[in-house]
């Protein structure tokens with residue numbers, strides 16, 4: 001698809017849904033959840049229905065994004081929602097649950113232990129597994145289900161598991177570092193791009209590499225189909241099996257994603273860096289200009305097709321294993 005056409009679709013989508021631009025986007029999350037539900041066993045389906053009884057089904061997969069929007073004063077479906085307010089009050093830093101910023105050169109989650117925060121997309125998927133198994137009470141069952149549905153989506157978006165780290169000594173020529181050891185001091189001095197949120201391929205607000213992977217890449221996969229249909233058609237094309245114990249699967253999935261993120265940064269040219277001067281924003285970088293290489297849209301489409309399908313299969317596998 002021509003890039004201008006893709007951007008036109010994205011633009012229309014953004015007008016329709018101006019919030020929640022920091023995860024797969026509604027289309028990706030809802031498609032993953034819709035396909036996963038169709039793969040649930042009767043027992044798991046009954047358990048899910050019981051846990052979510054009385055809830056708005058259209059919000060399950062995006063509840064975490066909406067709750068965060070409400071916390072940030074952006075309004076939305078959960079503005080003044082008592083449950084979301086209680087969630088945000090109890091878990092002040094739930095925005096960090098959506099990702100883990102591993103260096104691009106990490107070839108596994110375990111290869112970068114200094115980059116593992118206490119709560120991240122990896123730890124919180126494990127935690128919600130434990131809650132649904134009755135082994136943890138950190139969250140209630142309904143919140144845990146919403147969280148795991150959302151985060152198994154997020155962990156499959158490559159840029160939710162990685163970040164670029166830069167030497168910005170020369171602001172005109174920021175240097176991307178990848179290997180874990182050289183990224184650590186850059187992380188400590190807050191010279192990361194926050195999962196591609198601070199690198200821009202154009203002047204628009206949503207011309208961030210992160211938003212491209214959340215939304216533009218998903219639109220390129222689904223085109224004019226219903227997103228869930230596009231995901232369903234691709235299920236047979238992927239091997240979604242994960243070795244080892246279920247509670248270790250999120251580590252494996254993050255390891256896959258960081259390797260895909262390295263591919264997402266391949267061939268990008270980095271231009272000038274604008275340093276951050278806003279004390280309300282964290283980090284030393286405000287933005288870095290980038291140029292995407294030729295063929296980038298085709299590359300992102302292949303990766304995103306696979307990741308959406310894997311997320312749907314794996315989400316169903318986890319719920320089927322727990323909710324027997």
Ligand SMILES: [Zn+2]
Pocket residue numbers: 022023024064065098150154
């Ligand atoms: Zn998210």
